[in-house]
Amino acid sequence: MTPGIPPASRTAPPAAARWRAPAGYALAAAALFLLAPAVLSDFRLGQLSRYLCFAIVAVGISLAWGRGGMLVLGQGLFFGLGGYAMAMHLKLADAGPGQLPDFMVLFGASGGLPWWWEPFRSPVVTLLAVPLLPMVLAALIGFLVFRRGVRGAYFAILSQALAAAFAILLTGAQAATGGSNGLTNFQGFFGLALWDPANRRVVYFLTAAVLLALMLLTRQLFRSRYGELLVAVRDAEERVRFLGYDPARVKLAAYVAAAGMAGIAGALFVPAMGIISPEMVGIVPSVEFLIGAAIGGRASLAGAVLGAVAVCAAQTTLSESFPAAWTYFQAGLFIAVIAFLPGGLASAGRLLPWRRGKKPEPATEGAVLTA
Numbered sequence: 001m002t003p004g005i006p007p008a009s010r011t012a013p014p015a016a017a018r019w020r021a022p023a024g025y026a027l028a029a030a031a032l033f034l035l036a037p038a039v040l041s042d043f044r045l046g047q048l049s050r051y052l053c054f055a056i057v058a059v060g061i062s063l064a065w066g067r068g069g070m071l072v073l074g075q076g077l078f079f080g081l082g083g084y085a086m087a088m089h090l091k092l093a094d095a096g097p098g099q100l101p102d103f104m105v106l107f108g109a110s111g112g113l114p115w116w117w118e119p120f121r122s123p124v125v126t127l128l129a130v131p132l133l134p135m136v137l138a139a140l141i142g143f144l145v146f147r148r149g150v151r152g153a154y155f156a157i158l159s160q161a162l163a164a165a166f167a168i169l170l171t172g173a174q175a176a177t178g179g180s181n182g183l184t185n186f187q188g189f190f191g192l193a194l195w196d197p198a199n200r201r202v203v204y205f206l207t208a209a210v211l212l213a214l215m216l217l218t219r220q221l222f223r224s225r226y227g228e229l230l231v232a233v234r235d236a237e238e239r240v241r242f243l244g245y246d247p248a249r250v251k252l253a254a255y256v257a258a259a260g261m262a263g264i265a266g267a268l269f270v271p272a273m274g275i276i277s278p279e280m281v282g283i284v285p286s287v288e289f290l291i292g293a294a295i296g297g298r299a300s301l302a303g304a305v306l307g308a309v310a311v312c313a314a315q316t317t318l319s320e321s322f323p324a325a326w327t328y329f330q331a332g333l334f335i336a337v338i339a340f341l342p343g344g345l346a347s348a349g350r351l352l353p354w355r356r357g358k359k360p361e362p363a364t365e366g367a368v369l370t371a
Contacts, residue, residue: 021219024302025212032208042197049204049272051312052211056265058293058308059214059301060258065290066298067227068254069234071152074159075262075289077166078134080281082263084170085133086270087183088117089126094187097121102185107175114176123190130267131260138259139252146248146255160283167282182277189271200272207268211305214261219301221257230254262289291330295337297344307344 036048057075064070091101100113119125141162145155170177177183192199221227233240233247240247270276279285288311296307311330319326337344 060261076286078262083266134263297346300346303346
C-alpha cells in the first residue's frame, strides 16, 4: 500500500461518477414502473415479467461468473427448485385443506400426498424455502467442489450435469411432480386471483421491485471489500491463498448467493407465466441464462441484466416471425459478441472514436493484492 495515501483517496470516484448509478436506477425504476405499464398491453407486460425473472438470474451470474470467474452452467437447477417450491404451494392452496392437487387426482395418487409436499401448505415455509433450498444445495455442492479445487471447464460440466439430472428426476416422478407436463393452471397467488389482469400487474410490479432490490444489493457487494477479494480470487487465486485467505470460502459465498437469486427468479416465474416444467430447468435454459449475461456483459451488472432482457425480447419477437430460424439468430449473435466484444455489449462504448486507446477502468481495485 502506498505510504501516506489513504485507500479512500485512491479509489474515490469523481463527482459525476457518484451520481451515475443513482441516476441509472432512477431511470430504470421509471421505465419499469411508469413507462412499461403505460405503453404495453397486459399480454406484453406478462412477457416482460418473464424477461425480468431471467434478468434476476443474470444478476447472480454477474456475481458468480463475471466477478468470481465461475462458469455457472447449472442455474436451471436452482431456478427449478425455487419454481417448484412456489408451484407446490400454489397447487395446495388451490386444492384446499386436506385435498390433493388436481393433477394427482387425475393420475390417481393412491398413496395420498407425498410427505415432502406437506410443508409447502404453509406460505411462510414456502417463502423461506424459495431462496434457502437452492442456497443450501449450492452450499453443499460448492463445499465439496471448491475444497477439491475443481474449477474451469470441469466445474461447468459438473454444474450442467446436475441441472440435467434434476430435469430427468422431475420428468420421471410424474405422479408427484406432474412429469414432463410440469405444474400449471394456478388460480391464486397469496390471495390474488391470477385470472384478473390487475393482479397479474401486481405480480409484474413485484418482480420489477425484486430485480431492482437485488441489483442494489449486488452492486454493494461489488463495491465492498468482499467484492475486491472475489475479483482477486478470480485473477490470482494462488496469490490470495498465500496472503492467508481461503479462496474456497470466497467463491462459495458468491455461488450460494447466485443460487438464491435463481431460486427467487424461479418462484416469481411461476405466477408470472402460470407454469413450471422440467423443460424450463434443464440444460437448455441454463445455457440461455448464461448467453443473456454474456451478450450484455457478464462483468457489468447493468450489462448482464439488459443482455438477459434483450435476448428474451429478441427470442419472442424473432420466434414469432422466424420460428424455425430463431436459434440460428441467437447463435450468430452470441458468436459475434464473443468474437468482437469479449466484454459483451456493455463494452461497446470503447469502440467509439473518442474512447479508442483509452485504458479501461478496472472492475475493482483488488485491494487485497496491494495490501
